[in-house]
Amino acid sequence: MSEALDQYINDLQTLAEDAKKAFESAKQKEDLEAHRVEFMGAKNGHLKRLQKGIGKVEKDEKRAAGQKFNEVKQAVEQSFQTAQDRLANLSASEQVGPRFDPTLPGTKRPIGRNHPLTQTVEELKRTMARLGFEVAHGPEIEDEWHNFDALNIPASHPARHPDENFYLANLTQKGHPLLWRSQTSTVQIRVMEKRTPPVRIISLGRVYRPDKPDATHFPMFHQIEGLMVDRGVTMAHLKTTLRLFATSLLGEDVHIRFRPSFFPFTEPSVEVDMSWQGGWLEMGGAGMVDPNVLKAVGYDPDEVSGFAFGLGVERICMRRHNVEDIRSFFENDVRFLHQF
Ligand code: DAH
Numbered sequence: 220m221s222e223a224l225d226q227y228i229n230d231l232q233t234l235a236e237d238a239k240k241a242f243e244s245a246k247q248k249e250d251l252e253a254h255r256v257e258f259m260g261a262k263n264g265h266l267k268r269l270q271k272g273i274g275k276v277e278k279d280e281k282r283a284a285g286q287k288f289n290e291v292k293q294a295v296e297q298s299f300q301t302a303q304d305r306l307a308n309l310s311a312s313e314q315v316g317p318r319f320d321p322t323l324p325g326t327k328r329p330i331g332r333n334h335p336l337t338q339t340v341e342e343l344k345r346t347m348a349r350l351g352f353e354v355a356h357g358p359e360i361e362d363e364w365h366n367f368d369a370l371n372i373p374a375s376h377p378a379r380h381p382d383e384n385f386y387l388a389n390l391t392q393k394g395h396p397l398l399w400r401s402q403t404s405t406v407q408i409r410v411m412e413k414r415t416p417p418v419r420i421i422s423l424g425r426v427y428r429p430d431k432p433d434a435t436h437f438p439m440f441h442q443i444e445g446l447m448v449d450r451g452v453t454m455a456h457l458k459t460t461l462r463l464f465a466t467s468l469l470g471e472d473v474h475i476r477f478r479p480s481f482f483p484f485t486e487p488s489v490e491v492d493m494s495w496q497g498g499w500l501e502m503g504g505a506g507m508v509d510p511n512v513l514k515a516v517g518y519d520p521d522e523v524s525g526f527a528f529g530l531g532v533e534r535i536c537m538r539r540h541n542v543e544d545i546r547s548f549f550e551n552d553v554r555f556l557h558q559f
Pocket of ligand 1: 401402403404444445482484485503504505506526527528529530
């Protein structure tokens with residue numbers, strides 16, 4: 220055997236051993252891949268380099284050199300395969316390798332949560348959905364037609380006074396003044412203008428009034444509005460709906476009470492109270508939709524009737540969580556918000 224062949228075979232054997240050691244030391248897939256490229260890479264891998272070395276061997280020894288090369292190539296492939304199988308069988312935590320120390324404290328990520336009012340709103344939606352009420356939306360900037368006129372609130376009514384509302388100083392729509400809506404009853408009108416009866420909706424959202432903030436007042440708050448219009452809707456439907464609403468929200472032993480009242484958009488009108496821990500709570504207003512309102516949206520009051528209600532969301536939320544000051548909802552103090 221010539222010295223050149225002897226050297227060549229030696230090199231091949233060293234390569235096989237090095238490759239085996241490298242593959243065996245790989246602790247994760249990325250390491251093994253790097254070694255694969257180093258030894259078996261099609262362009263510059265060690266195997267490729269030695270394959271080219273056959274050219275330097277004497278002609279009559281080329282066959283022997285080629286045979287040896289093939290043996291070594293197979294051996295390298297075999298040890299690569301073995302290493303690959305070994306890594307595939309490792310559990311996920313073992314694969315991450317020594318850089319991961321599970322005993323170190325992790326990175327703390329502050330996890331947020333829904334605002335208590337959002338939580339209450341979601342719950343009110345779920346409760347009313349079970350009674351077949353669909354959620355409708357309306358804009359927060361309104362015209363006087365939807366906020367007042369269509370709701371049978373005449374121009375002389377004190378609720379329309381500029382001191383009682385946030386009119387937008389220089390903003391008008393087709394010459395008519397705009398204002399931040401003072402009630403969600405606006406959505407009743409918007410829905411009825413677009414649809415024909417039967418209608419069964421609720422609407423939840425912000426309303427605005429220039430009230431001085433104190434424990435029970437804030438210039439922005441939330442209401443839930445309800446409206447049902449169909450043939451033959453009566454006060455009994457209203458009372459049953461509100462009773463089911465109250466019990467599913469506050470518990471089986473909750474009662475509701477109606478007191479006579481007045482709203483321009485309902486006739487008759489009532490104040491709704493719910494019993495709670497031995498007392499009565501005012502929840503908002505309700506009544507049978509006034510025929511003038513039905514006419515304003517093009518419904519025939521001789522054909523259909525309806526009930527409506529409007530309740531304060533903050534009030535419900537404050538009751539449920541024993542919150543004593545409405546302002547705490549809007550101060551963005553996470554020590555308060557994290558309690559819910
Ligand atoms: N919109 C009234 C308010 O803000 C509440 C209300 C009363 C809504 C009676 C209604 C209703 O739908 O029927 O004070």
